[in-house]
Amino acid sequence: MTSEILIIGGGVIGLSVARELHKQGARGIAVIERGACGLEASWAAGGMLGPQAETDEAGIFFDVCSNSRDMYPEFAAGLLDETGIDVELDRTGTLYLALSEADAARLGERFSWQAKAGLQVERLSADDVRRAEPFVSPDVLGGLLFANDWQVENRRLLDALKTYAKTNGILLIGNSEVEHLDVESNAVIGAVANGERFNADHVVLTTGAWTSLIKIGVADMPFKVEPVRGQMVVLHTAKRLFQHVIYSPGGYLVPRRDGRLLAGSTSEKAGFDHAVTDDAAAGIRRMANLIAPSTAGLATVDHWSGLRPFAFDGLPIIGGIDGIDGLTIATAHYRNGILLAPITAKMVAKHVVDNAAIEPAFSPDRFKLRNVTGI
Ligand SMILES: Cc1cc2nc3c(=O)[nH]c(=O)nc-3n(C[C@H](O)[C@H](O)[C@H](O)COP(=O)(O)OP(=O)(O)OC[C@H]3O[C@@H](n4cnc5c(N)ncnc54)[C@H](O)[C@@H]3O)c2cc1C
Structure with a gap:
């Protein structure tokens, strides 16, 4: 099977990235998922959108969390409009x-x-x-x-994102567990799942807690997600x-x-x-x-x-890996993946579509730069 963009992992991050890529004009998008989409961490979450309750200090992480929270009214209204599903954004505080x-x-x-x-x-x-x-x-x-720390019904959010995908030609492929990414001349050209090859121009890896189990060709992922x-x-x-x-x-x-x-x-x-x-x-x-x-x-x-x-530093991992083309990673959202879904989707989509830079504090390469992979 061939797609232009292959997203591996159908949690809130993968599904939000798929929607944002589509809204920015990308086509030929497929999401490949080991089980059924939206039944892992994103389903288990509490749906709190709480940067002020969750963060102990000012800084880049707090800013990104707050900016993502501020995107929620538009995110929720957009999904209601697009799918008819009310994600129950509750702004009581x-x-x-x-x-x-x-x-x-x-x-x-x-x-x-x-x-x-x-x-x-x-x-x-x-x-x-x-x-x-x-x-x-x-x-x-x-x-x-x-007053600005809100909540959303995360399971309704997943339903809305899946509905958006289904009604906009984004292919959701279930029961397919990716074993490794396919690599040719330092570029990712797809993935292999259950022995089947899925070719793509660009791969986005959103496999949550399982991300470092996936190999890039025969090499280990250069960071650890636990x-x-x-x-x-x-x-x-x-x-x-x-x-x-x-x-x-x-x-x-x-x-x-x-x-x-x-x-x-x-x-x-x-x-x-x-x-x-x-x-x-x-x-x-x-x-x-x-x-x-x-x-x-x-x-x-x-x-x-x-x-x-x-x-291991508690921050999300978002961006490409130096020296490997055709791959963007978005994982390690730890306690704040529901909160961070809208901003992560924007960052990844702009990166894939326009090659926009991503905040270096979240780069997968930060582990290499510090010479601590955590593995
Ligand atoms: C109890 C609990 C409460 C939480 N409360 C909140 C909260 O209030 N607010 C908040 O913002 N966050 C909260 N979180 C955190 C949030 O749930 C996560 O950060 C977020 O769901 C991560 O999303 P994800 O899409 O990366 O991961 P997941 O939702 O886990 O999705 C990853 C997907 O990738 C698939 N996958 C994995 N490996 C493969 C493979 N090899 N091939 C194909 N598919 C694969 C999995 O099956 C899964 O569907 C909570 C988490 C928990 C557990």
Whole structure:
């Protein structure tokens, strides 16, 4: 099979890249996926779009996260228009709680650098917090309100991206596991999956936590991406208990429009094992209970896990590899792949279509330059 652009991996990153490439005029796009598109980390996520809650300091990573968050209203509206699917972008905001003196000190630091940087952040007393969210623990000491940290229903987002692909001639090829990229004279010319050859003018690798298992010809990937397992528990509420995403140093609660309350998460080095464990569920329930004692009476209705793609410096890997033509990589979005999908798609599409440069801090070559591959 031959395509102009072959995207390997159909998670939120691969599917967003496919849509953006198509919008920028590229044609002959195919997405090849080991299983079915959108059933790995992107499906398991909480959908928080929280650069201010997630990032500890100002800098390039924070800027890129914030810029991507700012793209969401247009991203969501565009997808609604194109597919009829509402991805439930919820702009109520995120409440970051202090439940101990240590948390309060941490929130104080966060407030200082963000207020100094001119970001929208409001300091709330314990009474303010309880007025905003009456079900939060009476032990809360205070909090920060990030009005611009939002959430999206990531599974609806995946449905919308798949629908965009199907209705715009982007080929989605399932049940095809890429073993290696095909290389000729220092250029990637396609990939081999299940023994079958897929030729392409350009290959985009968006294989999340599995990226460094793929060989470039016979060579290993020149960086390492590791899976970090995250488990999530869903509680059933008859009516929505919270309006905001509730964040704390110990974990978070994400209230969905349909009444489900997502509680997460763990960060575990468990290889590629997707298992869920009773210990993790109990730990997440304890965390939820600390945030809001009234959750103790709620039934657990679902429990799942996903594998976050992690590079050892915690930053995404986006760009080409020096000396290898025809290949762009977009992986290692770790805890923020849903948030970073729109900006990653723009960066990759501009790079593939117009050869635009990508922020060097995210380059796959940074590991080589520092002479630390992490392998
Ligand atoms: C519990 C949890 C909570 C999270 N919460 C948030 C959140 O609130 N906000 C946020 O922004 N992010 C969150 N994340 C992180 C986010 O989910 C990831 O960063 C993001 O989904 C990564 O997207 P991806 O497309 O790179 O990876 P994936 O969604 O894992 O997609 C990669 C795809 O590549 C396919 N693939 C792999 N190898 C091959 C191969 N050899 N051949 C063909 N196909 C292949 C896989 O089958 C998979 O479908 C969370 C993650 C977890 C686990």
